[in-house]
Ligand SMILES: Nc1ncnc2c1ncn2[C@@H]1O[C@H](COP(=O)(O)OP(=O)(O)O)[C@@H](O)[C@H]1O
C-alpha cells in the first residue's frame with residue numbers, strides 16, 4: 001500500500017530550479033533513502049513533503065487522501081540542522097513537541113519518557129539541552145520526531161554532521177525504528193543508504209536520476225567492468241584513450257591514471273588489454289575485472 | 305487554540321529562564337521612580353554639585369504631582385521602548401534563522417497561533433513591567449509630592465501601555481521577515497517617526513495610536529480628560545493588522561535558504 005504519492009513536484013527559488021518535476025511513491029512500512037550530492041534538492045523535497053514549503057506545482061497525497069490535505073499530525077520531521085531550545089531540558093522539549101502534535105498531558109508524559117529511554121537519554125532527560133553533545137542532540141531530535149507515533153518519519157541528513165560514534169548510535173536507532181514506521185531519510189553517502197534502506201531515490205540537480213528497490217538497482221547496475229591503473233607516462237595515457245574507443249568498451253571513465261571501462265565481453269577485453277600492455281611495454285600497476293556497483297552508478301550520476 | 309496556549313507557556317518559560325521577566329520590570333521600576341525622586345530632590349542634587357548661583361534654587365518649584373507622573377510615564381517612550389524592542393526583535397526572527405521555527409511549524413501549529421502566542425507573552429511582560437513601574441512611580445509621587453487618583457493613574461498607564469504595545473506589535477511584524485537588529489531598528493524608527501508626525505501635524509494624526517501618549521497625559525492633567533475614540537479604536541486595529549501581517553509573512557518566508 002502506498003503511504004505517500006508525490007507527483008511532478010517542482011520548486012524554484014528566484015531563477016534557480018531546486019526541484020524539477022519529480023514523482024515518486026513511498027510504500028507503507030518501507031525505508032527510503034533520498035540520495036544525492038549537496039544541492040541535489042533533497043532538503044527542498046523533504047520540506048515540501050513536510051508541508052513547510054509550498055510546491056510551485058505538483059501534488060502530494062498522503063494515505064490515499066486528497067492532495068493538499070493536512071497530514072501533519074501523522075508526520076515526524078527532523079531537519080538537517082535541528083535547532084532545539086537550549087534553555088529547555090530534553091524532557092521539556094519532548095513534552096512540548098508531543099503536546100503541539102495533539103497529545104494530552106498524560107499521553108505526552110508517558111510517551112515522552114518512553115522515547116527518551118528509547119534513544120538513551122533517560123539519564124540526561126532533566127539536563128539543559130545546551131549542555132548536550134552533538135550526538136545527544138541528534139538523538140533528542142529523533143525522540144521529538146517519534147514522540148507522537150508518526151506514520152511517516154522524514155529525516156534530513158540525520159547522520160551527516162555526526163562523528164563516527166554518534167553516527168553509529170543514530171544508525172542503530174534507525175535500524176530499530178525502521179520496523180515501526182515508514183522512514184524517508186536523505187543522505188549524500190551511498191553507504192548510509194545501503195546500510196538501512198530498502199528503496200533508493202537517487203537525485204541530482206533537482207531531478208530523479210534513478211529510483212527503485214535497492215536489490216533491483218544493484219542487479220540492474222551490476223555490469224561487467226574492468227578497472228586499471230598505469231604509471232604516469234604519456235604513452236600509457238595514449239594507449240588508454242585508444243582502448244576507450246574499442247568496440248568491446250561500452251563506456252569509459254577516467255580519473256587521473258585510474259580508468260574504468262564498462263565492457264560487453266570481459267574475455268576479449270581482458271585478453272586484448274593484457275597482451276597489448278605486454279607488447280607495448282606499458283607499466284601496468286593495477287588490473288581488475290569485476291562488476292559495477294551502486295557506487296559506480298552514484299559517481300556517474302553525480303559526476304555527470 | 306490549545307496550540308496557542310502550549311506555545312504561550314513555552315514563551316513564558318523562556319522569559320523566566322532568560323531572566324527577562326525580572327530585569328525588564330526592574331528597568332521599568334527604576335525608570336518610573338527616578339522621575340519623582342529627581343523632581344523632589346532637585347535642589348539638593350544641584351546643591352551637591354556645587355557652584356550653583358545663589359538665588360537660583362529659591363525659584364525652584366517642585367512640579368505638581370500630575371506633571372511628575374506624566375513625566376514618569378514619558379520615560380517609557382525612550383528607554384522603555386528600547387528595552388521592549390530589544391526583547392521583541394529576536395522573537396520571530398531568532399526562531400526563523402536558528403531553524404527552531406521549522407521544527408515547531410511542521411507540527412499542527414499555524415503561523416498565526418505562533419505569532420499570537422508570542423504577542424501574548426510580550427503583552428504579559430509589558431503589563432507586568434508597566435504595572436509595577438507605574439505603581440512605583442505613583443507611590444513616590446504620592447509620598448513626596450501630592451495626591452493622585454489611582455483611577456487616573458491606571459487609565460493613564462493603560463493608554464500608555466496601548467501605545468507601547470503598538471510599537472511592540474510593529475517590531476514583531478518586522479521580526480517576522482527581517483533579521484533581529486533590522487527589526488528593532490525599524491520598529492523604533494517607525495514609532496519615533498509616528499510620534500514626530502503627530503507633534504508636527506496633530507490635526508492629521510489625532511486619530512492614530514501616536515495620539516495615545518497625549519491622551520494618557522490628559523488623563524492625569526485634566527482629571528479625566530476628554531477620551532477620544534479615534535486612537536482607542538485605531539490602536540487595536542493597528543495591533544491586529546500587525547499580528548495578521550506577521551502570520552502571513554511567516555507563512556510565506558518561514559524558512560531562510
Ligand atoms: N530558501 C532557498 N532560497 C534560495 N535557494 C534555495 C533555498 N533552498 C534551497 N535553495 C537552493 O536549491 C538547491 C537545492 O537545495 P537543497 O534542497 O538544500 O539541496 P540538498 O539538500 O540536496 O543539498 C540549492 O542550489 C540551494 O541553493
Ligand SMILES: [Mg+2]
Nearest residue numbers: 042043080157
Ligand atoms: Mg540538504
